[in-house]
Amino acid sequence: AQADIAVTGLATMGRNLARNLARHGHSVAVHNRTKARTDALVATYGDEGTFIVCDSIEDLVRSLKRPRKVIIMVQAGAGTDEVIEQLADALEPGDIVVDGGNAHFIDTRRRESALRERGLHFVGTGISGGEEGALLGPSIMPGGTAEAYQTLGPILESIAAQVDDTPCCTHVGADGAGHFVKMVHNGIEYADMQLIGEAYDLLRTVLGKSTEELAEIFRTWNSGDLESFLIEITAEVLAAKDPRGEGAFVDVVLDQTEQKGTGRWTVQIALDLGTPVSGIAEAVFARSVSGHAEQRQAANGVLEGPSTKITIDKPEEFVEDVRRALYASKVVAYAQGFDMIRDGAEAYDWDIDLGAMATIWRGGCIIRARFLDRIREAYEKTPDLPSLLVDPYFARTVNEGQESWRRVVATAAAAGVPVPGFGAALSYYDALRRDRLPAALLQGLRDLFGAHTYRRTDAEGSFHLDWSGDKSEQEA
Numbered sequence: 129a130q131a132d133i134a135v136t137g138l139a140t141m142g143r144n145l146a147r148n149l150a151r152h153g154h155s156v157a158v159h160n161r162t163k164a165r166t167d168a169l170v171a172t173y174g175d176e177g178t179f180i181v182c183d184s185i186e187d188l189v190r191s192l193k194r195p196r197k198v199i200i201m202v203q204a205g206a207g208t209d210e211v212i213e214q215l216a217d218a219l220e221p222g223d224i225v226v227d228g229g230n231a232h233f234i235d236t237r238r239r240e241s242a243l244r245e246r247g248l249h250f251v252g253t254g255i256s257g258g259e260e261g262a263l264l265g266p267s268i269m270p271g272g273t274a275e276a277y278q279t280l281g282p283i284l285e286s287i288a289a290q291v292d293d294t295p296c297c298t299h300v301g302a303d304g305a306g307h308f309v310k311m312v313h314n315g316i317e318y319a320d321m322q323l324i325g326e327a328y329d330l331l332r333t334v335l336g337k338s339t340e341e342l343a344e345i346f347r348t349w350n351s352g353d354l355e356s357f358l359i360e361i362t363a364e365v366l367a368a369k370d371p372r373g374e375g376a377f378v379d380v381v382l383d384q385t386e387q388k389g390t391g392r393w394t395v396q397i398a399l400d401l402g403t404p405v406s407g408i409a410e411a412v413f414a415r416s417v418s419g420h421a422e423q424r425q426a427a428n429g430v431l432e433g434p435s436t437k438i439t440i441d442k443p444e445e446f447v448e449d450v451r452r453a454l455y456a457s458k459v460v461a462y463a464q465g466f467d468m469i470r471d472g473a474e475a476y477d478w479d480i481d482l483g484a485m486a487t488i489w490r491g492g493c494i495i496r497a498r499f500l501d502r503i504r505e506a507y508e509k510t511p512d513l514p515s516l517l518v519d520p521y522f523a524r525t526v527n528e529g530q531e532s533w534r535r536v537v538a539t540a541a542a543a544g545v546p547v548p549g550f551g552a553a554l555s556y557y558d559a560l561r562r563d564r565l566p567a568a569l570l571q572g573l574r575d576l577f578g579a580h581t582y583r584r585t586d587a588e589g590s591f592h593l594d595w596s597g598d599k600s601e602q603e604a
C-alpha cells in the first residue's frame with residue numbers, strides 16, 4: 129500500500145482534482161467505473177505526479193495507506209450511493225470516505241450517519257470553482273467529524289486555492305455542514321449573477337450603452353469595491369463577439385437561464401428555516417421567468433410598457449447610481465446568505481464560524497471577491513453580529529448607497545425594466561430599518577378571521593378581540 133489518497137470518478141471534476149493532488153506531491157490512486165477514463169488520465173497527464181491505476185474499488189482500497197482516504201467524484205444522486213456502498217464493503221473502521229460531488233446536505237447527513245454506524249468517517253465536501261478550480265485550486269468546504277479533518281485537512285488544504293497564504297479550505301462543521309454551506313454559496317452566486325444582469329439591463333436599456341461601453345464600465349467597476357471574479361468575467365462576456373458574425377456575443381445568446389438545482393435547494397431550505405433570503409429567491413424565480421418562453425411570447429405586445437420614455441440628464445451619474453445599487457444589493461444578498469448559514473447551524477447543531485466561511489470563499493470559487501475580506505473582518509470583530517448590514521463598514525456602505533439605490537429602483541420601474549433583485553434587496557433593507565411594519569395590521573386580520581390572537585406593544589400576553597360582539601378585548 130503506497131497511495132496517500134484515492135479519487136474514484138474521473139470525469140471533468142475528478143480528473144482535475146486527481147491531477148491537482150498529484151501535482152502537490154500526493155500519490156493518488158485513481159479509479160473510474162469505465163476504465164478508459166482512468167487510462168486516458170494517466171496517458172495524458174501521468175508525468176504530472178504519481179498516479180496508481182486501479183481496476184476496481186477493491187484494488188483502490190488495497191493500494192491505500194491507512195487510514196484510507198477516498199474522494200468520490202461521481203454524478204450526484206444514485207451513482208454516489210452505489211459507490212459509497214461498494215466502498216463501505218471494502219473499507220475498514222477508521223477509513224475516510226469523502227463525497228466531493230454536489231450532494232444535498234440532507235443526503236449527506238443520511239450517508240454520514242449510515243457510515244458512522246459502520247465505523248467509517250464520511251466527509252461530505254463542497255467543492256467550488258468548476259473545472260478550472262478543481263485543477264488549479266478550488267474553495268473546499270468539508271463537513272464530517274473534526275477527527276476526520278485532522279487526517280484529511282492537510283491534504284485538502286494543500287490543493288485548495290490560497291489567498292494571502294491562507295488556504296481556501298477549513299473544517300465547516302459536522303455531517304452535512306460542508307454541503308449545506310456549499311449550497312448557500314451557490315444560492316449567493318445566483319443572487320450575485322442576477323444583480324449583475326439587472327445592472328447590465330438598466331445601463332443598456334435606460335442609457336442605450338453599447339456592449340463595448342458596458343464591458344468598459346464593468347472593467348472599471350472591477351477596480352473598486354465590486355472587484356470580483358463575476359464582475360471580471362461579465363466584462364469578458366460583454367466584450368466577446370459573436371463567433372459566427374460581426375455583432376456582440378451576448379446578443380445572439382438565447383435569454384433563458386438554466387439551473388442545476390442548488391439555488392432552488394437553497395430557497396427550499398430557507399423556507400423551512402424561516403430565513404428571508406429574498407435576494408436569492410428572486411434570482412431563482414427570475415431564471416424560471418426567463419425559461420417560461422410561451423408565457424413571455426404571449427405577453428409580449430399584449431402587456432404594455434411605460435407610455436413615456438425615460439430620459440436621463442446625467443448619464444455618468446446614473447452609471448454611478450447603478451454601481452452603488454449593485455453593491456448595496458449584493459451586500460444584502462450576502463447578509464441573507466450568512467443569516468441562512470447561521471440559522472442552518474442552529475437548526476442542525478453545527479458549530480460554523482461565519483468569518484471562516486468568508487475566508488475560504490476569497491479564492492477558488494465563483495463568488496470570490498475582494499469584499500469577502502470585509503465580511504471576514506465583520507464576523508471576526510463581532511461573531512454574533514445580528515446582521516451583516518449593521519456592521520459599521522457595511523452599514524456605512526448601504527447608507528451611503530441608499531439614495532442611489534432608490535433612484536435606480538424608481539427609474540427601473542418608470543422605464544419598465546424588471547429589477548427583482550435590486551427591488552427585493554431594497555425592500556429588505558427598508559423592512560429591517562423601519563420602526564413599524566404592516567405586520568401589525570396583518571395580526572389584526574388574522575385575529576378577526578381566525579381568532580389567531582395578537583400581542584400588544586404595551587402589555588405582555590396574547591389577546592383576542594370580540595370582533596363579532598362588543599369588540600372587547602379578552603386575554604387569550
Ligand code: NDP
Pocket residue numbers: 137138139140141142160161162165201202203204206207208210211228229230231255256257258259
Ligand atoms: P458527472 O457529474 O458528469 O459524472 C460523471 C462521472 O460519474 C463519471 O466518472 C461516471 O463514470 C461516474 N458515475 C456515474 N454514475 C456512476 C455509478 N453508478 N457508479 C460509478 N460511477 C458512476 O461528472 P463531473 O466531473 O462533472 O462532476 C462530478 C461531481 O462533481 C458531481 O457530483 C458534480 O455535481 C460535482 N461538481 C461539478 C462541478 C462542475 O463544474 N462540473 C463543480 C462542482 C461540483 P463513467 O465514466 O463510468 O460513466
